[in-house]
Amino acid sequence: MTTVLELRDLKTSFFTGDGELRALHGISLSVARGEILGLVGESGSGKSLTGFSINGLISPPGRVVGGEVRVHGEDLLQVGPEEMRQARGRKIAMIFQDPMMTLNPVLRIETQMRDVLAAHLKLSRSEARARAIAALDEVGIPSPEERLRAYPHQLSGGMRQRVAIAIALLHQPDMVIADEPTTALDVTIQGQILSLVQRLCRERGTALIWITHDLAVVAGIADRIAVMYAGRVVEMGPVDQVLDHPAHPYTKGLIASVPTRRMRGEKLQQIPGRMPALTDLPEGCPFQPRCSYVTDACRSPQEMRQIGPDHTLRCAHPLTEATE
Amino acid sequence: MTEEPILSVSHVSKRFGGKGDLLAQMLAALGLAKPRPQVRAVEDVSFTLARGEVLGVVGESGCGKSTLGRMIAGLLEPSAGEILIEGQAPAARMAKPAEGQGARAPRALDMQMIFQDPFSSLNPRKRVSDLIGEAPRVHRIVSPEDLDRYVKDIMDRCGIDPAYRDRFAHQFSGGQRQRIGIARALAVKPEILVCDEAVSALDVSIQAQIINLFMELRDELGLTYVFISHDLGVVEHIADRIVVMYLGRIVESGPAEQVFDDPQHPYTRALIDGVPKLDRRRVAYEPIKGDIPSPLDPPKGCHFHPRCPLATDRCRSEAPVLREIAPGRQAACHLITTDTDTTIKETAEWPVTKTG
Numbered sequence: 004m005t006t007v008l009e010l011r012d013l014k015t016s017f018f019t020g021d022g023e024l025r026a027l028h029g030i031s032l033s034v035a036r037g038e039i040l041g042l043v044g045e046s047g048s049g050k051s052l053t054g055f056s057i058n059g060l061i062s063p064p065g066r067v068v069g070g071e072v073r074v075h076g077e078d079l080l081q082v083g084p085e086e087m088r089q090a091r092g093r094k095i096a097m098i099f100q101d102p103m104m105t106l107n108p109v110l111r112i113e114t115q116m117r118d119v120l121a122a123h124l125k126l127s128r129s130e131a132r133a134r135a136i137a138a139l140d141e142v143g144i145p146s147p148e149e150r151l152r153a154y155p156h157q158l159s160g161g162m163r164q165r166v167a168i169a170i171a172l173l174h175q176p177d178m179v180i181a182d183e184p185t186t187a188l189d190v191t192i193q194g195q196i197l198s199l200v201q202r203l204c205r206e207r208g209t210a211l212i213w214i215t216h217d218l219a220v221v222a223g224i225a226d227r228i229a230v231m232y233a234g235r236v237v238e239m240g241p242v243d244q245v246l247d248h249p250a251h252p253y254t255k256g257l258i259a260s261v262p263t264r265r266m267r268g269e270k271l272q273q274i275p276g277r278m279p280a281l282t283d284l285p286e287g288c289p290f291q292p293r294c295s296y297v298t299d300a301c302r303s304p305q306e307m308r309q310i311g312p313d314h315t316l317r318c319a320h321p322l323t324e325a326t327e
Numbered sequence: 328m329t330e331e332p333i334l335s336v337s338h339v340s341k342r343f344g345g346k347g348d349l350l351a352q353m354l355a356a357l358g359l360a361k362p363r364p365q366v367r368a369v370e371d372v373s374f375t376l377a378r379g380e381v382l383g384v385v386g387e388s389g390c391g392k393s394t395l396g397r398m399i400a401g402l403l404e405p406s407a408g409e410i411l412i413e414g415q416a417p418a419a420r421m422a423k424p425a426e427g428q429g430a431r432a433p434r435a436l437d438m439q440m441i442f443q444d445p446f447s448s449l450n451p452r453k454r455v456s457d458l459i460g461e462a463p464r465v466h467r468i469v470s471p472e473d474l475d476r477y478v479k480d481i482m483d484r485c486g487i488d489p490a491y492r493d494r495f496a497h498q499f500s501g502g503q504r505q506r507i508g509i510a511r512a513l514a515v516k517p518e519i520l521v522c523d524e525a526v527s528a529l530d531v532s533i534q535a536q537i538i539n540l541f542m543e544l545r546d547e548l549g550l551t552y553v554f555i556s557h558d559l560g561v562v563e564h565i566a567d568r569i570v571v572m573y574l575g576r577i578v579e580s581g582p583a584e585q586v587f588d589d590p591q592h593p594y595t596r597a598l599i600d601g602v603p604k605l606d607r608r609r610v611a612y613e614p615i616k617g618d619i620p621s622p623l624d625p626p627k628g629c630h631f632h633p634r635c636p637l638a639t640d641r642c643r644s645e646a647p648v649l650r651e652i653a654p655g656r657q658a659a660c661h662l663i664t665t666d667t668d669t670t671i672k673e674t675a676e677w678p679v680t681k682t683g
Binding site: 021045046077159161162189190191192193194195197198201216217218219220222223224226242243256257258259261262263267268270271272273274277 | 387388475494500501502530531532533534535536538539542557558561563564583584597598600601602603604605606607609610611612613614615616618619634662
């Protein structure tokens, strides 16, 4: 398996009147060709910020302050703005949560798709149109010729998200980052989008990072999971390993708080408290105020370490069958 | 359940639009304007709810579940049908109790609503003690001397530190704000809570805290819930009975366990199959095709037929009625056949989602 994207110690900070707020504390992960990585976390964990940092979409007062974003070995943090523009869309593309915000409300779908094509390719009008129709057809939009003339508001939410996906895939990027693309959609439409993305990834070998707060969605489509908490990846590994044998107390708490049919009507296990604010992170492990396994060792910074084949963890007290 | 239902909803419908203002009506009468379209948001919905029961109302956007919730809570007038609480119509419950009947507040307060967005449902200019204490003070549920202690008790019960009662809503996190919303509803001692997507905006770990709070309150206070949500996992966890809605109509209802374990209506099956689950890995999703039709122009016959893999000619022309298919279970589908002994026959092969 060839590695498409590799993040090494990616750090992003915001510079405010109160000084530097460290939002990402060194993210390291990699995604291979055709692989789907689920990036899971609650609001404020830095999961979307990771996606934005990879794409070079952080604007002041935020800044990527360190690390590497390697796509096929090339570090995107070292290239100039023109090369970054070349890479965006062609090498990495992004799908956002709200397709109404990605699509321009006053332009027809055709205009928007032609613009994206023209960004990287010299095509005649009819060639561009043919490419756009093919792309819409591929994401399962019925009668694509007619849809090209439509404005975004004339389409339903699911259709809009399909158009956004078609646009993201126009240049056949190697890497797609999907930031909660189904969160705003209904269950049946979510199923359609999940099946579509799955199929496209498998057929084309596109690497995908699926950012979500919904563990169940990730369980359904991902090969590997990275769990984020307060700007750090705290646990990463194959889906079955992480969901069936979570080693980090936070991962275990997250899984236990999802209602499932096995415990209908029973009390859900809950993680006490909430995620600390960036301004007010404790020394050492950020999860310690909410953790029931906390000891003195948690007050010193934790490093990511290997605890199994392809299973890494940032915790002083890994949960095993014995401690559970 | 022999006792009288605490809530009874019979043949309730709600239509929006239609007539328009006076000018539009005059133009329409003169034939100068097209009649304005009418949305049938809720159509002929009936059910009853026993004391202490949790009713889950599920469905996708535009199915009318929120409109139904708002009608139950008294925020919208039904266009047809009636909603009785403890056998009383809303108007009777609005009446203030006669003087000297003790400190009983108007019965309309028996029904309280908890909203989805804890950010927009709390007045940003009021302190928490006012948000929670205003209604009991106005309705004289507690005396002014006892108000402070009363508010503290309720905050305590809902898991908010009473020391924060002089803060404003914006100083709390989303989960805490939802607790304030619950405390505000509980302050008037309601019997029924209508929760409209009350946990949908919250993070998973916070969502679990709020669901647990709802269940504790049910045990302690014997509350009855109408729990409206698009999240089937949450509803399955909390509800005793389920109503599944599609384009304004009930398509299936019954005890939660039976509906989730053995859904009968094709739409219910599609919904339940489509929900991602923690223990379903690398699923090959085989979703139901198509979009939810516009409620302005619902399909003829069964509303679900354009998306239904089992649709027949009869489904395209004739709307199925909601009928009993087993004791306590109802569904509206032509394809469900019932024997004389009212056991459910397997209707047809269903494209089950494959794992692998």
